[in-house]
Amino acid sequence: MRVLPLVVTVLLGVVALGLTIAVLPGISADNGWSVLIAAALLGLFGTVLRPALVKLLSTLGWLGVVAGWLVSQALLVYAALEVAPGVHVDGFWTAFGAAWLGAALMSAGLWVVTAGQDGVVTQHLLRVNRHFRRGVPRTETPGVLIIQIDGLSAPLARWALDAGNLPTLGRWLGDGSHALVEWHAQLPATTPASQAGLLHGASDQVPAFRWYEKETGRMVVTNRPRDAALVEARCSDGHGLLADGGVSVSNVFSGDAPTSLLTMSTARRAAQGPRRYVSAYLLDPFGLTRSLVLTCGEILKEVHQARRQRHRRVRPRMRRTWSYVLLRGATNVLLRHLNLAVLAEQLMRGAPVVYCDFVDYDEIAHHAGPARPEALASLEGIDAVLATLEEVAAAAPRPYRFVVLSDHGQSQGATFAQRYGLRFDELVAELTADGAVTASVEDEQAGRARVLRADLTRTGKEVVEAEAGRPPVVIAASGNLALVYFAQRDGRVSLEEIEERYPALLPGLTGHPGIGWVLVRSAREGPIVLGHDGRRWLDDDHVEGADPLRDFGPRAADDLRRHDRLAHTGDLVVNSLWDPVTQEVAAFEELIGCHGGLGGGQSRPVLIHPRDWDPPGALTGADEVHHYLRGCLKKLTPPG
Incomplete structure (x- = not known):
């Protein structure tokens, strides 16, 4: 660390502690020298004792991590104030208040002093990882850092680059070190499906973000650790993208990485490693307090931006609840900074390949829209992270090559419920009401079929509208794609049986203006795509009437043929409208920006490679992206 930043940090620490002593009751100092000595002792105690506290607390479980975050800095402050001559403190709880107030003042001071200066975060990351620089042997074999920008479409990436919003990526492309290509995300265009492919080469194990399995009567939701582990067990052959010494950070699946941190599929069995990183991050005064200040700023910014959308009557828009406001602060600041801290350590350890998913743009785009100012600002933040990682990598014990990719894009539009005043599951319930009361139906309740609605928020809260037992109809919505299951019938239910049991269902769906097409399998004629004014037989591609896939692109039929063969696909696969004029879809979830089905930029992710x-x-x-990356990684590894 350079001398001047160190001096500035020390002076800010003294000023912050002095102001804390001046304004907080129960704590006092005889003179300025006492404050200076207390600040020096606090810095010394933090340097010597904090690493031991991190190791200790991470062994005590998540409760220890949280407790350590709350009280460890207060313990250090209390010890420093008790030892420092001329400083008087009433007790631990006074020190507790002093710890938080001093940290906030220190963070605010650092923000003011370092605003607009390059390299401050890099210097901090290099300082906290300095022991690796001495202990890890140097090698000239390149490593690879793969950064996933969740939800970024290739068209939007090109626009942001042309507008100058992504200066780091723009520099890489402009100086010729990297090239940008677009790739096609097959149905379903979701993170779990794409990561199953990117990391394991097994995207065919994931038919949607969430789906129903008739054999067990289980709804699988891939942002739950238990379900993610189940799916990875189906995907993994032990030779994933990260199997050879790689590191997985903040992903859904691990790619068979020996080191898996903050990864959904390994969260239940690999807790101590993530706990250590989280504990180290929470106990780092620079990292945590800076992040907390920026998180508060992000929350205030979100409140202002949501209010601005309402006052400007921006369309489409959605109600942005407080749960999302807090989630935005967590993903756009805390998780981003935590990822950066983890990645910096792995680079300084010389990890051969690291893969990390940054979800902040995707989260904001869901609620604000993929091309709205707040979503674009989060892209700029990720681009700044790339600049920092580039600086850290320059000091690493091996040279690093950077790959930036996305897993899917997003498409925008008012939701199905906003457009038509009812949810998709309510429409299905209305259309199946007659069939629900036929003699062959196990549910003898009159009026309407029971529907299990698997419409989950991004935080994983499940909304279930069903009585005890297995309902006749289960709906799993993923963006503008919905899988409909007739749960009391084993296997794939045929077109002919659906027409017999629920005669109003298929005509009602295909005749609804919010539905683009419905995929169903005929017992006699194989998979058929039904539309408003025609149908398409996928086995021989002949069309009767208007082709329902006409506006969905040249790959749509191949995507549906593939999806029809997937295990656990729906008895019906339903896609919302796609308006090629307005470029809008209608999500079956309450999300303005969505992905999962066909239509628009959601199936057009990007790959930026050396x-x-x-x-x-x-x-x-x-x-195919997985096999391409595996081939490139093998060429970087020397034989033998």
Whole structure:
């Protein structure tokens, strides 16, 4: 660390502690020298004792991590104030208040002093990881850092680059070190499906973000650790993208990485490693207090931006609840900074390949819209992270190559419920009401079919509208794609049986203006795509009437043929409208920006790779991107 930043940090620490002593009751100092000595002792105690506290607290479980975050800094402050001559403190709880107030003042001071200065975060990350620089042997074999920008479409990436909003990526592309290509995300365009492909080459194990399995009567939701582990067990052959010494950070699946941190599929069995990182982050005064100040700023910014959307009557828009406001602060600041801290350590350890998913843009785009100012600002923040990682990598014990990719894009539009005044599950319930009271139906309640609605928020809270037992109809919505299951019938229910049991259902769906097409399998004629004014037989591609896939792109039929063969796909696969004029879809979830189905930029992710790598050619599906990356990684590894 350079001398001047160190001096500035020390002086800010003294000033922050002095102001804390001046304004907080129960604590006093005889003179300025006492404050200076107390600040020096606090810095010394933090340097010597904090690493031991991190190790201790991470062994005590998540309760120890949280408790350590709340009280450890207060213990250090209390010890420093008790030892420092001329400083008087009433007790621990006074020190507790002093710890938080001093940290806030220190963070605010650092923000004011360092605003607009390059390299401050880099210097801090290099300082906290300085012991790796001495202990890790140097090698000239390149490592690879793969950064996933969740939800970024290739068209929007190109626009942001042309507008100058992504200066780091723009520099890489402009100086010729990297090249940008677009690839096609097959149905379903979701993070779990794409990561199953990117990390394991097994995207065919994931039919949607959430789906129903008739064999067990279980709704699988991939942002739950238990379900993510189940799905990874189906995907993994032990030779994933990260199997050879790699590190997985903040992903859904691990890619068979020996080191898996903050990853959903390994969260239940690999807790101590993530606890150590989280504990270290929470006990780092610079990292945590800076993040907390920026998180508060992000929350205030979100409140202002949501209010501005309402006053400007921006359309489409959605109600942005407080749960999302807090989630935005967590993903756009805390998780981003935590990811950065973890990645910096792994680079300084010389990890051969690291893969990390940054979800902040995707989260904001869901609620504000993929091209709205707040979403674009989060992209700029991720670009700044790339600049910091580039600086950290320059000091790492091996050279690093950078790959930036996305797993899918997003498409925008007013939701199905906003447009038509009823949810998709309510429409299905109305259309199946007659069939629900036929003699062959186990549910003898008259009026309407029971529907299990798996419409989950991004935080994983499940909304279930069903009585005890297995309902006749289960709906799993993922963006503008819905899988409909007739749960009391084993196997794939045929077109003919659906027409017999629920005669109003298929005509009602295909005749609804919010539905683009419905995929169903005929017992006699195989998979058929039904539309408003026609149908398309996928086995021989002949069309009767208007082709329901006409506006969904040249790959739509192949995507549906593939999806029809997936295990656990719906008896009906339903896609919302896609308006090629307005470029809008209608999500079955309450999300303004969505992905999961067909229509628009959601199936057009991006890959930015070193230009001296072999050109990838046309890439269709995440599995092909996986094989391309595996081939490139093998070429970087020396034989033997």
